[in-house]
Each structure stands twice: as structure tokens, then as C-alpha cells.
Amino acid sequence: MSGNLLARSIHDLTAAAWFGGSLMGAVGLNGATAEAKDPTERTRLSSLGWKKWAPVQTAAFAAHLGTWAPILWENKGRYATQEGVMRWTWAKAGVTLAGAAVTLYAGVLGKKVDELSEQGAVGATEPAATASPELKKAQEQLRMLQWAIPAFAGTVIVLGAKHGELQRPRNLRPKGLDTVKVLADLIPAKGTSKVVKSLLAS
Secondary structure: OHHHHHHHHHHHHHHHHHHHHHHHHHHHHHHHHOOOOOHHHHHHHHHHHHHHHHHHHHHHHHHHHHOHHHHHHHOHHHHHHEOOHHHHHHHHHHHHHHHHHHHHHHHHHHHHHHHOHHHOEOOOOOEOOOOOHHHHHHHHHHHHHHHHHHHHHHHHHHHHHHHHHHOOHHHOOEOOHHHHHHHHHHHHHHOHHHHHHHHHHO
């Protein structure tokens, strides 16, 4: 697997950037800008920070998705033969794409909040009592999404760790091996004919 080192490193580092950046933004950036004295500055400064982070996050996403091809190609034999690899691969792909969609939608909402920043706010994701329905709706959605995004990113990292565990020697179990072991145990005890009849009946 040494030929996969670069792709796997980029894959993991970009997922870490997604997780760390989104969590720092929710806790640090949004939390700090809520302390601004001018209510109109709270959403403006938060939006400015997210704008500066957006190109880095976009590049991380592109690199993360770009490493799928070499990793999938290098492990193509395992998908067909090793128990659980295909299932966990689909799970990780689904979580990644769902998280990417949520992150993109959060960016759209952030742009809307930035455009309406002159209305002022309690915080980056906490609308003021005087906020328009449009701003209030966008901020309330962002309040939930700011935690959903690092949750998706963290899940991707955990699923990546699961893939790593599947490569341990004790987990390299071919598909159908359990059935073979069961048959090997049954045949001496019941005889070949009885085992065959049981399989046919099922």
C-alpha cells in the first residue's frame, strides 16, 4: 500500500481541514464576532471570516474528492473479496457527499446573512428581535448547520479510521469465509449428505 501514501495522506488531511475549520468557525469565529459592540458588525465580521476560509475549504474538498480515484483503484480487489469493505465505502461516500451538500448550502445562507448584515444581530447565528423574516430564517438554519457540518466531517474521519482497521491482518476476512467455517464444523459432526440436504432445504 506504499504507493497509496500520498493519496491517503491528502485524503485524511483534507478531511481534518474540513472538520477543524468548521469547528473553529462555529466556536471561535462566530463566538468572537458575537462580542462586537456594533450589532451590524457581528454578522459582517463573521461573514468576512468565512469568506476568507471558503477558498481553503473548497480546495480541501476538491483534493479530498480527487483522491478517491487512486484510493479506490488501489483497493479494487478488496471490494470484491473482503467482507465489509464495500459496505463501509458506500457509507463513507454517502456521508461525504451529504456533508458537502450541507456545507455548500451553509455557504449560500452565509452569503444571504452577509447581504442583510446592516439589520444587525445578536450574534452570527442569533437574529435580533427586529430582524426581517428572511434574515431570521437564514440565521436560525445556520445555527443548526454550524454544528452539523463538523459532525459530518468528524464522521468521515471516523469512517476513514474504520477502513484502516479493516486492513489489520485479523480483519482481512474474505467474503463467505464464515459460511466455509460453519460447513467445515458441520460436516464432521453430521456428515456431508445431511449438510447438503439442509442447504438445499434452506
